[in-house]
Amino acid sequence: MRDEAGWFSGGQTNAAYNALDRHAHSPRRNQLALIAHAGDGQVHRLTYRELLDRVAVYLPSGLEAALTLLACARIGAIHAAIPAGLGGLALRERLLDTQARLLVAADRLYQSGRALPLAALVEAATEGLDLPVLWHSRGGERRPLELWELLERQRPDTPAEPVAAEHPLFILYTSGSTGKPKGVVHTHGGFMAGTTYHLRALYDLKDGETFWTTADLSWIVGHAYGLYAPLLEGLTTVLREDKLDYPDPGAFYETLEQHAVNVLLTSPTWLRSFRRHGPEWPARADLSSLRLVGSVGEYLAPEVWHWATEHLAWTVDNWWQTETGAPCLATPLCQPAKPGKVGFPLPGVRALILDAEGRVLPPGHKGRLALQPGFPSFMHTLWNNPAGYARAVQDGLYLTGDIAVADDEGYVALLGRGDDVIKAGEQRIGTAEIEGAMVSHPAVVEAAAIGLPDPERGEIIKVYVVPRTPDMDGEVQAVMAQKLVTHLRRRLGPLEVPVEVVFTPQLPRTKSGKIVRRVLRARETGADPGDLSTLEN
Ligand code: ATP
Ligand code: MG
Numbered sequence: 001m002r003d004e005a006g007w008f009s010g011g012q013t014n015a016a017y018n019a020l021d022r023h024a025h026s027p028r029r030n031q032l033a034l035i036a037h038a039g040d041g042q043v044h045r046l047t048y049r050e051l052l053d054r055v056a057v058y059l060p061s062g063l064e065a066a067l068t069l070l071a072c073a074r075i076g077a078i079h080a081a082i083p084a085g086l087g088g089l090a091l092r093e094r095l096l097d098t099q100a101r102l103l104v105a106a107d108r109l110y111q112s113g114r115a116l117p118l119a120a121l122v123e124a125a126t127e128g129l130d131l132p133v134l135w136h137s138r139g140g141e142r143r144p145l146e147l148w149e150l151l152e153r154q155r156p157d158t159p160a161e162p163v164a165a166e167h168p169l170f171i172l173y174t175s176g177s178t179g180k181p182k183g184v185v186h187t188h189g190g191f192m193a194g195t196t197y198h199l200r201a202l203y204d205l206k207d208g209e210t211f212w213t214t215a216d217l218s219w220i221v222g223h224a225y226g227l228y229a230p231l232l233e234g235l236t237t238v239l240r241e242d243k244l245d246y247p248d249p250g251a252f253y254e255t256l257e258q259h260a261v262n263v264l265l266t267s268p269t270w271l272r273s274f275r276r277h278g279p280e281w282p283a284r285a286d287l288s289s290l291r292l293v294g295s296v297g298e299y300l301a302p303e304v305w306h307w308a309t310e311h312l313a314w315t316v317d318n319w320w321q322t323e324t325g326a327p328c329l330a331t332p333l334c335q336p337a338k339p340g341k342v343g344f345p346l347p348g349v350r351a352l353i354l355d356a357e358g359r360v361l362p363p364g365h366k367g368r369l370a371l372q373p374g375f376p377s378f379m380h381t382l383w384n385n386p387a388g389y390a391r392a393v394q395d396g397l398y399l400t401g402d403i404a405v406a407d408d409e410g411y412v413a414l415l416g417r418g419d420d421v422i423k424a425g426e427q428r429i430g431t432a433e434i435e436g437a438m439v440s441h442p443a444v445v446e447a448a449a450i451g452l453p454d455p456e457r458g459e460i461i462k463v464y465v466v467p468r469t470p471d472m473d474g475e476v477q478a479v480m481a482q483k484l485v486t487h488l489r490r491r492l493g494p495l496e497v498p499v500e501v502v503f504t505p506q507l508p509r510t511k512s513g514k515i516v517r518r519v520l521r522a523r524e525t526g527a528d529p530g531d532l533s534t535l536e537n
Contacts, residue, residue: 004389007190007376008165015169015188016074017160019231023048031208032236035259036063039110039241040138048234062241064136064147065217066227068104073169073188076161080171080183083218083511083534084109084118090533091125097183097384098171104147106136112246115139165189171383172220174322175512176534178401178419183383184220184322194326194348194377195229202318202327202346203294205235209262210289212238212255214270219512220322221296224377225265229326244270249277253285260289264312267297268304269513271315275307276445276468282311294318296327298514299414299432301439302339317342319414321400323392325377329412340436341411348375351412352397353404366428368418369404370397403430420517422451422461425496431517434463437491441484443468448507448515452524454498461499463488464520470505477503509536 023029033048044063065081072079080098082091084106095103103126107119115138126133134150135143169188173181199205203225211230215221217239230237238259244252252274256264271293274281293308293315300317308315318330319342329351331343345351350372353361361367371378373393382389392399403415415421415430422429431449438447445466454460465484472480481501488499508519511534522529 004381005190005373005378005393006166006380007187007193011165011189012162013165013188013192014073014076014160014163015192015228015232016070017162018192019070019073019228020048021160023231023234026234028234031234032210033231034063034066034237034239035210036066036239037241037255038062039113040115062217062239064104064106066239067151069170069217069223069227070231074158074160076163076167078168078170081218081223082173083216085111085116086511087533088121088125091122092129093533094173094183095125095129095131100131102134103131104134104136106138107141107143108138110241112243163188166380168380170223172218172223172322173534175219175510175514176531177510177514177516178417178518180531181534182322182385182388185380185383186223186325186377187380190376190378190380191224191228191325192232194375195224196232197348197376198327198346199225199229199233199235202316202330202332203263203265204292204333205230205233205263207234210236210238210259211263211265212240212259212261214240214244214264214266215297216512220320220325221265221267224326245273245277249274249281250284253281253287256290257286262289263292263294264290265294265296267513268295268300269298269509271295271300271304271308272439272446274312275304279311287312292316292333296320297512299416299436300340300342301432301436303440305337305339319402319412323379323398323400324371324375325379328371328375329414331411338407338411341407341413343412344410345371345412353406353412354397358395358397363406363408363410366403366405366415366430369400369402369412369414371400372396373398403428417517420450422449423459424451424461425459427496429461429492429495433492434461434488437488438463438465438484440491441487443480444484446507446515448517448520450517450521450524452521457498459497461495461497462520462524463499463501464504464507465501466505466507467503472503506537510534511536 030047034046036044069079082094105122108115134145134147136147166187168185171183171185213226217226290313293312295317305315318327320327328349329342331337352370353367354370355367401418403418404412406412416432420431434449435447438444448464450462452460484501485499508516519529
């Protein structure tokens with residue numbers, strides 16, 4: 001067994017060449033490649049031909065981020081995207097971990113219409129490092145190294161550098177939901193093959209269509225489906241810097257309408273949020289172009305699936321990770337959906353559910369989800385972390401860290417993270433089981449469940465609930481909490497331990513939108529919450 005995964009070993013290729021040059025010299029040359037909504041209100045539209053003209057230049061964030069990543073790919077440099085707005089220490093840590101030679105940084109970020117200054121943070125993060133910063137200055141200030149100045153001096157016809165198929169394309173850190181983010185390495189050949197296959201086979205994109213991935217470009221979903229796969233396949237991709245619900249939820253629906261988006265790829269977090277805002281928003285919009293919604297990143301509760309399918313378009317839940325680079329489990333369009341169950345291993349993926357000793361479990365038994373590496377988009381390695389890779393890939397199997405169960409027809413349901421499993425007496429309950437049952441109550445927007453040791457009762461389940469009505473008084477809250485406990489027991493059957501419900505206006509999240517249960521646990525037990533560098537709130 002090799003200690004790294006590979007694809008097209010020995011071949012030569014280049015992802016930027018395939019994303020740009022190939023189309024720019026084809027009948028697609030004048031088709032829109034990319035539509036980027038900057039947070040300052042500017043909308044950039046570039047055709048394949050124009051985009052090629054600019055990729056020899058390094059540029060940041062939004063349009064600039066897309067160009068920078070492609071420009072790196074073009075010359076064979078490995079890009080390491082770090083989401084703008086991440087704290088200075090986290091930035092410095094990643095600069096040190098990647099041993100970056102150049103930092104391309106924006107001096108501000110637009111969030112909810114406000115300009116957040118980043119220059120001081122970047123300067124502090126790079127202090128004492130021998131690391132030039134190429135600035136995307138958005139506030140009119142001039143700095144010694146300016147991206148757009150460089151851009152204007154570039155020759156449009158710089159050829160792409162052929163690289164080995166297994167040459168690293170990028171390092172990208174995981175979301176940090178369960179602990180310190182891992183630097184995942186993907187390569188030109190495998191990443192192209194794996195992501196584009198699913199763009200057609202799972203997300204069902206057709207030539208000439210427009211695809212919108214709401215994920216930030218600096219997370220894996222943004223890398224794979226905001227940038228590379230749609231461009232590799234000659235489609236039009238939409239990018240948006242600001243929040244989807246700024247200044248109000250209408251912004252999301254307007255973007256869908258304005259660009260006649262055909263397929264949307266988003267997250268359960270956003271779908272829950274749009275469900276909370278209500279059906280009057282989609283009812284007001286013209287969504288006639290939208291024919292498919294993909295959901296990835298977290299467990300998609302049946303109620304949320306039904307809402308999205310009814311009010312947006314047919315919704316395909318799909319499971320994957322930064323490490324897998326592209327979808328691994330999903331329900332293809334030719335199969336009936338079972339809301340709450342993600343579906344089947346996709347072509348090329350072999351998935352197993354294992355017990356604690358590594359034995360394969362039959363249908364109906366909860367266990368650790370493992371995959372057989374060897375499908376094209378599987379990570380090449382973990383950057384600077386061979387021990388982490390060896391821990392994850394053992395005896396030819398990759399341990400995903402999630403727990404799952406398959407039914408008799410082969411549909412897999414994701415139950416949550418192995419680290420978050422709740423021990424309730426003899427039972428082992430995944431967080432998704434409790435949270436999904438909670439969200440099926442009409443008073444609940446979203447929920448997070450944790451297990452806690454209890455001095456008197458052994459173990460208790462505590463559920464944090466974001467209620468639809470935020471301002472209930474104490475008495476109403478107590479009644480509602482009791483109702484929700486009853487509802488939960490009715491949905492899940494007998495639970496061997498006490499359940500406590502508490503109300504909260506929001507849940508702790510990563511910047512990529514995932515609920516971070518370890519923060520809730522730490523708050524209860526006083527234990528160390530671990531790495532908080534990617535926390536949003
Ligand atoms: P870290 O590995 O640093 O703790 P992370 O696992 O959240 O962070 P990502 O690679 O962004 O980092 O997310 C992958 C994880 O997201 C999966 O392991 C799984 O827990 C969750 N996930 C993704 N898609 C789905 C889905 N469709 N259903 C349930 N969970 C999902
Ligand atoms: Mg993970």
